[in-house]
Amino acid sequence: MRVLGIETSCDETGIAIYDTDHGLLAHQLYSQVKLHADYGGVVPELASRDHVRKTLPLIEQALQEAQLTAHDIDGVAYTAGPGLIGALLVGACIGRSLAFGWNVPAVAVHHMEGHLLAPMLEEHPPEFPFIALLVSGGHTQLVQVDGIGQYQLLGESVDDAAGEAFDKTAKLMGLDYPGGPRLAKLAAAGEPNHYRFPRPMTDRPGLDFSFSGLKTYAANTIAATDGSEQQLANVARAFQDAVVDTLVIKCRRALEQTGLKRLVVAGGVSANLHLREQLHAFMQQISGQVFFPRPEFCTDNGAMIAYAGAQRLLAGETADIKIKTFPRWPLDQLNPPA
Numbered sequence: 001m002r003v004l005g006i007e008t009s010c011d012e013t014g015i016a017i018y019d020t021d022h023g024l025l026a027h028q029l030y031s032q033v034k035l036h037a038d039y040g041g042v043v044p045e046l047a048s049r050d051h052v053r054k055t056l057p058l059i060e061q062a063l064q065e066a067q068l069t070a071h072d073i074d075g076v077a078y079t080a081g082p083g084l085i086g087a088l089l090v091g092a093c094i095g096r097s098l099a100f101g102w103n104v105p106a107v108a109v110h111h112m113e114g115h116l117l118a119p120m121l122e123e124h125p126p127e128f129p130f131i132a133l134l135v136s137g138g139h140t141q142l143v144q145v146d147g148i149g150q151y152q153l154l155g156e157s158v159d160d161a162a163g164e165a166f167d168k169t170a171k172l173m174g175l176d177y178p179g180g181p182r183l184a185k186l187a188a189a190g191e192p193n194h195y196r197f198p199r200p201m202t203d204r205p206g207l208d209f210s211f212s213g214l215k216t217y218a219a220n221t222i223a224a225t226d227g228s229e230q231q232l233a234n235v236a237r238a239f240q241d242a243v244v245d246t247l248v249i250k251c252r253r254a255l256e257q258t259g260l261k262r263l264v265v266a267g268g269v270s271a272n273l274h275l276r277e278q279l280h281a282f283m284q285q286i287s288g289q290v291f292f293p294r295p296e297f298c299t300d301n302g303a304m305i306a307y308a309g310a311q312r313l314l315a316g317e318t319a320d321i322k323i324k325t326f327p328r329w330p331l332d333q334l335n336p337p338a
């Protein structure tokens, strides 16, 4: 079965074609970074308008890349939530309508389920059950995954998501949008342990996170420096170390609590090299296994949506002809495919 995947939940238009027998046949991505840069963050209305412009041309390119035509597509998967309502509507309307016109089934995909299953696109995919650490711009969650659609939320952020904390801290350090990867780059030049930031909520039991205090901590630390590039790098390093350490501590707890030895890490922040290194080292120490998507599939993309949609379509799940989107959609409300 060949599935066209459409991702338009935020500031990336992602299109892919996944074949359940032959794997990924094509993937195309258009990032709106330049469009939003002047505003220091994503402007939802501009995001929607740009998805309107980019989605069909990218679908055409993906078909060309796979050397296929519309007749070769057996199903359409689109992100139906969570995300920006206007942006979601573009992908959902186009995806559902193409499926209707092509007379093939459509399926509405949960964006975080897409992230969570992204490592399945790699050569050595994880087996169920596993613990998933989902770290994106909008979510920080620890989930026990027993199978597709079998998700038990173990903990989540009570305020800013990890990616959001990276972005906000980067902004107050004067770094351009998108701040996360820029802050990470600056941190690489920072001296370890020059400053030490707290590891929030690690001094009490539980698997929830709180990252909003770290940006205030960063602001106060910056105010006390001479503002030199090296001092800023030291602050970036201390911030990144605090976020990464906190994530590692909570992953350790989740694995201990459940007795599982497999960890999947996905979402934009899973592209962070320091996080990848630290989790690799920790999982090696406990003789466990850690799985990451390749860096380009850590952030938003169409491949993860095509993959997740294909699994649900294979099981016979289809979206209603009435187009629906869910800007807020808790992951643990999902069910296994029928």
Ligand code: KG4
Residues within 6 Å of the ligand: 010, 135, 136, 137, 138, 139, 162, 163, 164, 166, 167, 178, 179, 180, 181, 184, 267, 268, 269, 270, 271, 272, 273, 298, 299, 300
């Ligand atoms: O998954 P994603 O592309 O979009 C959402 O679903 O939110 O995640 C985007 C987030 C942004 O906050 C971005 O700053 C962060 O992931 N991010 C990073 C890195 N690359 C992306 N944060 C830290 N280090 C990185 N290398």
Ligand code: ZN
Residues within 6 Å of the ligand: 111, 115, 136, 137, 267, 268, 299, 300
């Ligand atoms: Zn995402």
